[in-house]
Amino acid sequence: MINSKQNLNKEMFSDDVEQVPIRQGFGEGLLEAGKADENVVGLCADLTDSTKMNFFRDEFPERFIEIGVAEQNLASVASGMAAMGKIPFITSYAMFSPGRNWEQIRTTICYNNVPVKIAGSHAGVSVGPDGGTHQAIEDIAITRVIPRMVVISPCDAIEARKATIACAKTPDPTYVRLAREKTPIITSEETPFEIGKAAVFYEPESGDAEVGIIATGALLHRALRVAKELEEKGVRIKVLNCATIKPLDSAAVIALARETKHIVTVEEHQVVGGLGSAVAEVLAENFPVPIAFVGVRDVFGQSGTPDELIVHYGLDEAAIKKAVKKVLQS
Amino acid sequence: MTSLVEDHTPQTLEHMANHVRLSIIDMLIEAGSGHTAGPLGMTDIFTALYFHILKHNPQDPAWEDRDRVVLSNGHICPVLYATMAHSGYFPVDELKTLRKFGSRLQGHPHREFLPAMETSSGPLGSGLSQSLGMAIAERLNNGRSSSKFFYCFLGDGELQEGQNWEAIMLAGKEKLHNLIAIVDRNYIQIDGYTEDVLPMNPMDKKWEAFNWHVQEIDGHNFDAIIEAFGNAQAVGDKPSVIIANTIPGKGVPEFERLPEWHGKPPKSDEEKKAAHTALRTLDKKIMNENND
Numbered sequence: 001m002i003n004s005k006q007n008l009n010k011e012m013f014s015d016d017v018e019q020v021p022i023r024q025g026f027g028e029g030l031l032e033a034g035k036a037d038e039n040v041v042g043l044c045a046d047l048t049d050s051t052k053m054n055f056f057r058d059e060f061p062e063r064f065i066e067i068g069v070a071e072q073n074l075a076s077v078a079s080g081m082a083a084m085g086k087i088p089f090i091t092s093y094a095m096f097s098p099g100r101n102w103e104q105i106r107t108t109i110c111y112n113n114v115p116v117k118i119a120g121s122h123a124g125v126s127v128g129p130d131g132g133t134h135q136a137i138e139d140i141a142i143t144r145v146i147p148r149m150v151v152i153s154p155c156d157a158i159e160a161r162k163a164t165i166a167c168a169k170t171p172d173p174t175y176v177r178l179a180r181e182k183t184p185i186i187t188s189e190e191t192p193f194e195i196g197k198a199a200v201f202y203e204p205e206s207g208d209a210e211v212g213i214i215a216t217g218a219l220l221h222r223a224l225r226v227a228k229e230l231e232e233k234g235v236r237i238k239v240l241n242c243a244t245i246k247p248l249d250s251a252a253v254i255a256l257a258r259e260t261k262h263i264v265t266v267e268e269h270q271v272v273g274g275l276g277s278a279v280a281e282v283l284a285e286n287f288p289v290p291i292a293f294v295g296v297r298d299v300f301g302q303s304g305t306p307d308e309l310i311v312h313y314g315l316d317e318a319a320i321k322k323a324v325k326k327v328l329q330s
Numbered sequence: 331m332t333s334l335v336e337d338h339t340p341q342t343l344e345h346m347a348n349h350v351r352l353s354i355i356d357m358l359i360e361a362g363s364g365h366t367a368g369p370l371g372m373t374d375i376f377t378a379l380y381f382h383i384l385k386h387n388p389q390d391p392a393w394e395d396r397d398r399v400v401l402s403n404g405h406i407c408p409v410l411y412a413t414m415a416h417s418g419y420f421p422v423d424e425l426k427t428l429r430k431f432g433s434r435l436q437g438h439p440h441r442e443f444l445p446a447m448e449t450s451s452g453p454l455g456s457g458l459s460q461s462l463g464m465a466i467a468e469r470l471n472n473g474r475s476s477s478k479f480f481y482c483f484l485g486d487g488e489l490q491e492g493q494n495w496e497a498i499m500l501a502g503k504e505k506l507h508n509l510i511a512i513v514d515r516n517y518i519q520i521d522g523y524t525e526d527v528l529p530m531n532p533m534d535k536k537w538e539a540f541n542w543h544v545q546e547i548d549g550h551n552f553d554a555i556i557e558a559f560g561n562a563q564a565v566g567d568k569p570s571v572i573i574a575n576t577i578p579g580k581g582v583p584e585f586e587r588l589p590e591w592h593g594k595p596p597k598s599d600e601e602k603k604a605a606h607t608a609l610r611t612l613d614k615k616i617m618n619e620n621n622d
Contacts, residue, residue: 081463
């Protein structure tokens with residue numbers, strides 16, 4: 001059953017669940033953060049509307065810098081502004097920032113230890129028709145490997161808004177992963193959000209669960225649907241929303257493994273280096289249990305509808321169910 | 331007040347520069363690795379900047395109204411460290427810890443170890459972007475009334491990095507009048523002469539085309555250096571670049587203009603002796619001239 005303590009969207013399983021792009025939540029959050037703190041500035045590399053920085057630009061044109069198609073400059077100009085006391089948010093597609101400008105992010109933002117916030121939109125294969133060049137499925141790996149970087153992957157537009165507002169108040173370099181497509185609203189305004197905290201969104205009505213699913217981003221919704229469906233078949237599942245991938249909520253992950261002894265991770269990202277790897281690193285050292293990984297298996301994306309691609313790359317409900325079955329047999 | 335460091339004249343700057351060069355040689359010999367040619371070539375400009383031009387206070391490195399210096403070509407940090415030490419940021423003796431474990435003087439600058447520096451650097455091509463980000467932030471904070479200048483040092487080979495041109499384009503568009511870039515035009519890089527590796531000329535025309543104010547000077551003539559900085563500060567409507575023609579390895583005839591001195595320190599006894607002899611002879615010459 002849905003964890004009532006989280007004040008989640010009660011309509012999340014209905015056929016006409018409200019759907020909003022996660023990037024929309026970022027745009028609204030940035031506008032709010034900008035109103036709350038005049039040091040918040042926005043920089044974009046020629047994708048202002050697509051990344052929803054246009055809300056901020058229209059309200060605060062003097063605090064918006066159009067960088068042009070120049071993602072390396074984007075990262076380092078932001079670093080310079082942060083050195084002068086600003087809180088810069090930089091946006092592009094995730095494939096270009098943090099993709100194209102990784103070294104600038106490492107050296108001029110993280111090594112310099114300045115509070116630049118990197119919002120990468122259009123992450124995952126569900127970008128769809130644009131094809132593999134534009135589908136960032138390596139971004140979690142390349143950001144979480146950098147010392148000091150905080151990595152957040154919100155599950156819906158509401159959580160993205162909260163994550164954006166929250167990260168504007170921290171001194172840490174931060175990557176916020178955003179998606180293009182409309183995705184179901186899972187949380188509500190009243191759902192607690194804290195950077196670094198994972199939360200149980202689904203649990204058995206009573207007693208311990210036998211499988212723990214740890215999911216991040218929009219695929220969380222599919223994980224929740226699987227938990228509900230299997231619950232009706234007598235499989236007891238707990239689903240953890242892991243919005244912050246770094247620092248990982250190790251206590252929550254270890255507690256889930258201790259309770260369930262079987263873990264499934266779900267992410268729209270390469271299995272190599274993503275959420276699954278982060279979970280495996282923590283459990284291997286602290287409480288080793290069998291893990292099944294749902295993610296992209298060392299291949300590039302391609303054109304198609306988001307749903308076609310989610311199925312093709314083994315990220316859909318059927319794939320999650322298969323992973324649950326596999327991990328229970330191990 | 332232009333500076334909180336004792337001001338120097340062109341004559342005393344020359345003497346100070348020689349001290350800085352001796353410190354560079356000594357720190358490189360002690361470290362056993364590091365770059366020789368670039369630091370010696372840029373010593374005169376660093377000395378002029380830190381002892382005559384820059385608004386700074388070594389006793390209060392975080393002074394908000396200070397000018398900002400960004401060393402984009404981080405590998406020439408021996409000249410930055412030596413100039414900072416002689417300015418009073420830290421003891422000259424500490425220069426001997428360069429590149430050693432636990433030292434504040436990392437092989438390439440890391441501002442967490444030495445917070446008196448504005449940025450960390452080493453990977454080429456990102457310093458100008460950071461400087462212009464600082465200048466844009468300053469414009470947001472203080473508008474046209476700002477009295478701060480943002481100085482960014484670049485190598486000529488470094489300009490082969492594409493990110494520089496992203497920054498040069500944006501700075502020209504934003505008309506950042508308080509941004510001053512200094513290019514060390516010494517014509518050498520690791521693999522040889524710049525014009526053989528990847529030609530950079532006409533350097534001045536390239537910057538002009540991106541709407542920068544351009545000056546080309548002899549990077550070892552203190553009058554020319556001081557005049558160029560003054561001219562750059564007076565430009566009101568665009569960023570300014572000083573292309574400084576320098577002699578890599580300047581001060582030690584045995585090292586001058588040779589690409590092989592880009593990335594190594596004096597190691598053999600002969601090399602060490604050559605460096606010390608040349609600079610000490612020069613020191614006596616300057617002393618005698620000043621006493622005349």
